[in-house]
Amino acid sequence: MSASTILTAAAKTASKTTVRRAARRSMATSTRAVKKSAVGVIVQATNMPLSNIMPSFGSPLPSSGTSSSSRNNSRKELQKLSGLASAMSRSSLDDDTSPSSSRRSLIDETGQVNMFELQRLASLSPTSLKLGDMYKYAASADLEQRLRNAQFLHRELPIRLAQRAYDLLSLPHGLSSESTPIRQVAQMYVQYIQQFLEFPFPQTNSQEEGFTEQLQGMVMDRTSIPTTIAQGLMEWLDDDRREDFELGRQQEMEDALVRFFTARVGLRFLAEHHILSSPSQRGGDKLREAQTAISPSEVGAKDRGCIQHDCNPVQECEKVAQEVARQTYDCYGICPEIEIVDRQSDNAQVFTYVPHHLHYMLAELLKNSCRVSVERYMEQGGSNSTTAKISPVRVVIVKGANEVTIKVSDEGGGIPRSTMARIFKFTHSTSRQEYEGNTDFGTVEAGIKHMRGFGLPLARIYARYFGGELTLKSMEGYGLDAYLYLPRLGDACENLPRRVIASPGEQVSLPAPKRINKSGTRAFSTLAPNRQSANEPWVVESDELDEAGWEESKTRRVLQILHSRAL
């Protein structure tokens, strides 16, 4: 771990010098543009040749026009290796001569975001973590390892946060400047980065605990970001009614949001895993409570971190069902019967998974099913009619060789096939009739009353994060079946398909990277052993059976490639 951290630092240093030089060069040309721009985000995309400064998110070195400097950089790295111990310990911000620091403030005095710094950070390559390693480190009580994990996170999280913020701020068609909530979210992230950079590099266990507490502060605030985005989207979509509706713009926004939320799941996963695997358990219980309103199962020695190796899907489902039933009852006064059919054989009751992801997805599906069942019952006359009765919601849980499948079926009338494509979008209009109805009576994540329409797309992102899938099949006039496929992560998360094996969802959260330069990869091959997957085109790999989904994802991919070329 430490070797890779050193190399990360070396990479940063190397790229910093080249990047800074190029930045100073083009700073001169674009100061005029800077002065002209209004208060807000500094517009840079039009004036600067981005390829010089930040070719792609995937490679830390510029891939065009500076190949000679890359050779210099590798030599510099070797020099750095010898003197890096001192460099690492130095973490002062205003020491300009130190190669590893001199991070100018991301937010300058006027409150604007310094895009150059942000770009610089965003151009560094993130390191993928193996799920198996994460699980192993959580289970061990080794304090040394824990300190190294904290140090790794201290370097890694700013990079990932910066990439998210940069992605949001550089959306094309002015999506990021028009829509204030996007900018607000990006600035929120930039503030987090600032906090990280100001926090000293943890070198002792007490510092590490302080770092963990700070992480917790960041993580505990669960709702502000999705709420901001939801509100902003409502305004953005309503504004759009004025002009001709452009499908391309909506698709861009949609893709950006998918990328954003997928990466956010990853960020929170890393952070929460670190917090929860703390041997002192300080604040861990509070976090668990905040994660899920469902009473957490007993935290044994093996349950460190987010990943639980003996997750029993039937028990989790029963807990979620009780909670959803209670909420439905509170809201409507009546609740359908929730039948849980357990179709697992005796010798395979448990599997490895992240319980609070499972709770979120199940809660979403059960909530929807209960609501439509109740609404249909009301339409048929409710308690005034003698023939109407409320149809049950049926949950079937099956475990196969490679995955656990959960099917939630209701008889709530279904939805027409033409609207099926819309329910998974973040950006569908909130004014038209939706499957989710008009009242969102609270979800497992407490207090998210404003997240209308986000539940299903988020649930699908959670499902796909580890390589699973969520598919909805509607029978118009009858009901709806939801199929949730969850891959079995193996006892120690080692049974993963290749594309899932490291920091799952990582490749989804990056735009399509260009080919990494041969000379560049040599030094960095140990950093990201599974970088291979980043060379694949950016697709959301899922076994979409229906043609509509396949066509949709093809269009998305084409748009993505065009988008990356524009960058």
Place this chain on the structure above:
Amino acid sequence: MVLEGFPESVGNSVARAATQAQTSVSLQDLMRTGQGEYLHRTFQDDLDNDHTATELVLIQVAGFLRREMPVRLAHRIQDLERVPLMKDAKSVRDVRDLYITSFQELEAFDPLIRTPQEEEDFSKLLENIYERHSKVLVQMARGAYECRDLIRTQKDLEFELMEETHNFLDRFYLYRIGMRVLIGQYLALRQPPVENYIGIVCSHTSPYEIVKRAIDDAAFMCTRMYGDAPEVIMSGRLDLTFPYVPTHLHYIMLELLKNSMRATVEWHGVDAEFPPIKVIIADGNDNEDVVIKVSDEGGGIPRSNTKKIWSYLFTTADPSIQENVVGDNPDHSTDSPLAGLGYGLPISRSYCRYFGGDLSIMSMEGEFCHVIHIRVRRILVGAYYGWLTLSLDSTRLTRWIASGYGTDAFVYLARLGNTREPLPI
């Protein structure tokens, strides 16, 4: 275009015909044309006292087909010439020659059809073509089979997943369905009228009746093969009718029920109690679609196989059947020459999609276990413990213990019939 074995003029006329676009037809168009609602489009004065309305309709349809069929055939010939892998197979070349012959015959016929006599001659020609082309499906299957051997000896490709070949076969069969629907409709219009039928389209198709017939056929086949067949329970809107082509629907439902029955019997064992297969028919007054769901508990399909079930080249059935059908000495004494070729599902999906619907399979795979042994034990355990019941306010959580699961097939059919054929633009 240069066609081997044919003079250059033929190649030229095929190329010329292929530049024209195909006309896309919807179910409603078929019905309306058959009822004579579009006669004014062809005939200036429909007070033509020489011919009856039926004769006029037939003349109109014949004229349309005389113009349309060569275009469609030409597109198919061009496609057959371009497909990278399969065009070298002997059977595929035979199919291509067949198409070219039909094209030539059509071109040779007088383009203007004005009298019932001409129309009758044209119908005889079409009937010949229809008969001649009925073996094309098996011939293409043989071609695919030959290609597979070709590939396996050369490279180590996973043939079932070769996308290009699959796309070609998908397109080819879809357009073949289109041609046969048009010709079949025309030939059926020439027959004496049957109540509720306009050609091959029945305006009051009852899915309930068709599924019942399909159940009988499937149960018969299943019993003949295994000795017993599972029960099928139907529910939902049994009184529903809508305009559709009954033969298509029968083919689709028979295929799905066959698969479900086979899965159930093979998973649970011939002597065990079969869990019933459930068929649900869904519809509403304002629906876009009629949806039919067939669910079984036959163990399910692993998610890694779900792409393969749609392939024209993958089958879990007995390989000896394949050999019999497409090998050197074809033996068609089995149920249908296509049984065991793995074609049923993809072709059913093409039938569904042709009129604007869809077919999808969702599977829940359970764990395989030695069924008979464990089931006996389970039944005893079940009887002893009964059902576990937990109560909470007005919600009851009930739990059964069992193992293994199954597949749900969803058939979507456009209810209004106004979707145009899927044809290239």
